[in-house]
Amino acid sequence: MLRRAAQGRRDPAAEDETLQLLLACAHMRAPRRILEIGTAEGLTSVALAMECPDAQVTTVEIDADLHERARENFARFAVADRIRAVCADAGSLLPQMREPFDLIFLDGPKAQYVHYFPELKRLLPSGGVLFADDVLLYGWVSGRAETPNKRRSIVERLREYLNAVCSDPDFLTSVLEVGEGVAISIRR
């Protein structure tokens, strides 16, 4: 019910099929440390923490109200002890982070993915998984559907992200038409 309500909002929670794929990846990778960029109300962080009982989750959200709501959800689902919720601009926080992550769920501001990529790469050891959501955005990024004028910049930035990650020889990347498009990149 919480997920249904969150999916109707402006910055929705990950779609069901995206969440299923993310949890399948998490299950295969069995991560000890997970990073999520873009917490929203924390529903995907909760699902990741429940699916990966040995993992610590760090999740970053810029909006203070959403951050508070997420913290309430972490307590409600009894996973607060394994989730570090940070209220910050991911762009400022990432360069300060030092600990490696086995799984990164990139679900924050889409136009920033390409700018975050070098920092995310630095935080991912070999075998780490970078799972980026919404990379195809209604078919606009692939050109399958025409991009509205006001979305052209975000679509260009997402294309740059896909170019960067797909051409990086340190990553093995697959782009899938799941939800609004996901790019799964494994660090070689």
Ligand SMILES: C[S@@+](CC[C@H](N)C(=O)[O-])C[C@H]1O[C@@H](n2cnc3c(N)ncnc32)[C@H](O)[C@@H]1O
């Ligand atoms: C698509 S929602 C995240 C949904 C969440 N991952 C889930 O599956 O439930 C994107 C979130 O990124 C947050 N966000 C936007 N810009 C950000 C930034 N610069 N740093 C951190 N979070 C940001 C938004 O406030 C929003 O809550």
